[in-house]
Each structure stands twice: as structure tokens, then as C-alpha cells.
Amino acid sequence: MSVTGYVLPDAWGKDFEVAGVLIADDRERELVVGNVAEHPALLDLCRRKVTATGWLAARDGRLLFTVRDFAVVDGAG
Numbered sequence: 001m002s003v004t005g006y007v008l009p010d011a012w013g014k015d016f017e018v019a020g021v022l023i024a025d026d027r028e029r030e031l032v033v034g035n036v037a038e039h040p041a042l043l044d045l046c047r048r049k050v051t052a053t054g055w056l057a058a059r060d061g062r063l064l065f066t067v068r069d070f071a072v073v074d075g076a077g
Contacts, residue, residue: 002053003031003065004073007045018043023052023065031056031065039067049074 003025010032011020021042023031036042042050052070056063 001056002051004049004051005031006047006049007042009046018046021046023050029063031063033067034064035066039070042067042070045072048072 003023005023005025007021008024008030009018009020010022010030011018013019020036021033023033025031033039033042049072050070051073052065052067054065054067054069056065058064
């Protein structure tokens with residue numbers, strides 16, 4: 001599946017750095033990125049708009065998104 005939305009922090013490390021992210025899509029769903037270790041660049045893209053493809057599953061009452069690939073679409077730098 002493909003989604004477009006904003007990358008937002010979802011977890012923080014011991015020094016308050018972003019350690020996990022979610023993608024808030026245009027349908028107002030919060031898709032938790034379950035494989036952020038495979039895509040660490042997402043941690044630096046908070047508040048940026050991206051298009052991502054991958055697989056969606058429900059776990060523990062949350063939507064877990066396994067990202068295959070992504071691209072920044074907001075043009076900000």
C-alpha cells in the first residue's frame with residue numbers, strides 16, 4: 001500500500017532524541033513505523049511530508065506500518 005502524510009515523533013531515547021516515528025496520513029490515521037531501524041533517515045524527517053509504500057497490520061490497538069521505501073514530497077530542505 002502507499003500512504004502520504006507527515007512524519008511525527010512516536011518514541012524518544014534516553015537523551016530525548018527521536019527514537020521512533022509514525023506517519024500521520026491524510027485519513028488522520030497514525031501509522032507507526034515498525035521497521036525504523038531499516039530506514040533511520042525517517043528519524044530526521046519529523047514534520048516533513050513523505051510518500052511511503054509498505055505493509056499495514058494492526059497490533060496492540062495500533063496500526064503498524066512496515067516501510068518498503070519512501071520519498072520526501074514537501075520540497076522543504
